[in-house]
Amino acid sequence: MENTYLFYDLETTGLNKCFDQIIQFAAIRTDKNFNELEKYNFKLALRDDIIMSPEAVLVHRISPLSLKEGLNEYEAVLKIHEIINVPGTISLGYNTLGFDDEFLRFSFYRNLLNPYSHQFKNNCFRMDIFPMAVFYYLFEEDIIKWPFKKDGGGVSLKLENLSLLNNLTKGQAHDALADVEATLNLARIFSRNKKVWEYLVDFFVKKSDQKRSESIDEIFQSQSGIHRMGLFVDSKTGADLNFIAPFLNIGKSIPYKNQSLWLRLDDKNIEECMDNIEEKTFVVRKKYGEPPFILPAYDRFLSKMNFKQKKIMEKNIEYLKSHTSEFNEIVNYHTNYRYPQIEGVDPDAMLYERGFLSEKEMAKCRSFHKKKFEDKIDMIDDFKELEKRQAKRILFRNYNIEGFENIESEKKKYFKSLNGSSRIVDYLGNARLTPGEILSRIEELLAQKTDNEDRNLLNDLKKDIFLKFNQ
Structure with a gap:
């Protein structure tokens, strides 16, 4: 089957792949000669249990109050999973293997999708333009202009700086589609040296x-x-x-x-x-x-x-x-050496502890995705304990569950833990921040910021927290 490139980028509510959420997905599919075939760009509605990181808001400039409409996370992640698993897809971006790919993996996992299929199945695999940029800087320096830090600290390989100096896109940095366009144009330039490009592509092929x-x-x-x-x-x-x-x-x-x-x-x-x-x-x-x-x-x-x-x-x-x-x-x-065992890891963060699901279990998940809401509820007890908890979270995060007492009680228990009744930790032992802790961080930033737009974004975030958690 013919391979295609899928250049993609995510904007997220923060950096924790276990507890944060995708809020924008953008991608451009091309043929092997970088001719555009398809384009995707959509925003997601913010889940009720998610508080955006103040630092993330100040980077991507997306107010939480603007994310009331859009695909819910479950619908969007199903769509992304389908896009990135088209047979022959080579998924890539700028630092995607350093961030976006694992963020997707956890998003797929908590929504009962195969988190690894896009890495190897149906002639799919992954690449990353960022490490390729490092190689080109070292050994093919003349291929583009390289930005340097003003403090004399050496070259800057940030995409926004490369894009500005080389006119890679006209869009705003940290907008997902603009970053995709910049990465695609950078790849087009790098591929002009076909010998080096193909040499580097082979580093992403496991064998x-x-x-x-x-x-x-x-x-x-x-x-x-x-x-x-x-x-x-x-x-x-x-x-x-x-x-x-x-x-x-x-x-x-x-x-x-x-x-x-x-x-x-x-x-x-x-x-x-x-x-x-x-x-x-x-x-x-x-x-x-x-x-x-x-x-x-x-x-x-x-x-x-x-x-x-x-x-x-x-x-x-x-x-x-x-x-x-x-x-x-x-x-x-x-x-x-073995990684340390962390006690009390939250179900959203147990991807690596759980291991691979059997084909029978994956078939059960596929059946769950195809069913209507009411039939999904009827199916919950067919799952093992971990997947049962994940299924309940899918339902109360993405659907109106009023009248379904067993799901409502699970939601109440979960939201109580978000407020700090018990610490929620990921597989590295990092605790999810409580609404109160994030509010304290917002106040620290407001004391430092004088720019009106920055302050408006932070105040929007405060408002979102009060609306969700009655802080």
Whole structure:
């Protein structure tokens, strides 16, 4: 089947993918030559249980009072899931693998949809223009103009700055459709160098990415296996280090089979880390088909590293080669590491704890989506306990449930917890903010802001909280 690109962007009520909500979805589908085929742009009605983050409101400039109309979250997420799962879809955007993709994953999960199908099923996969921009800046610098920070802090790779300097779109930054148009035009420019574009696309193909990593030259062997050194091109390394750093492959995670483990070699002397391996050694848990990009340690790539990085790298390699017991201690700690277990994780946040649903369970979810409201209620008891709670939340968040006592009681209990009767936490242990805590943050911002538009947006948010929670 013929692949298509789906350039997309989300605007959301905040940064917590478990507890925040999509409020705008925009996308442009193109063929492989970037010719537009379809365009989507719609806003969602704000759920009654959602309070927008004050910081998010000040970025995207969307007042909560303007989101009374539109598709409810359930209808919208069903629509997005259908769009992004069209066979052959390559979904991509600017930093989508750093934010939007996981936000979608949790949105799909809490609405009883397959959260992973767009990553692999029916010839679908994902890309991200942001890590590609890092590579182009390093190795194809002349392809566009690059904005630099006024404080001398190096290049800025923010989409809004790239867009302004290169006239990528005429729309307002942080409007979802404008950001999609800017990203699409940036991709059109990058793809003019077809050889580099196709080379980078292969980093997002799981098998190709894995094959490249495993073909990198080994630098030594230990009782743990073969150890290869690769250069990670990654925005997280920072502009001051040219976004590039050396890492040593130390094996695979034992509890998490999809993670390849890479030990950083240039940020500190590893000999000085042995008293606290957990906190002082830095390992990237790489998943194939996702950033960062791993390059072989060829001279043309090593030349992008500074002198200090290279010296620390060389010293660490010699230390690890000659101190086998210490190296094995590092390997054993990181390969056996398990994420901490968080108690009391909210059902909205249990995507990774739940694991994969069976095909029989997914078929039950598909049947639920097709039924009318009253029939959905009748079906709730067919689900297991977690999915039963999710189904009830779908109903009271998106429909009028008056007269259905079992759903109404669940809603009352849930809203009581939102007000702080018990702390709601995500899978990382982060607590959902209460209405009172958000009001305190709004007052802090109002004391700092003098711009009338900023103040109006914050006051709209206060009003929305009082209307929903009687604060």
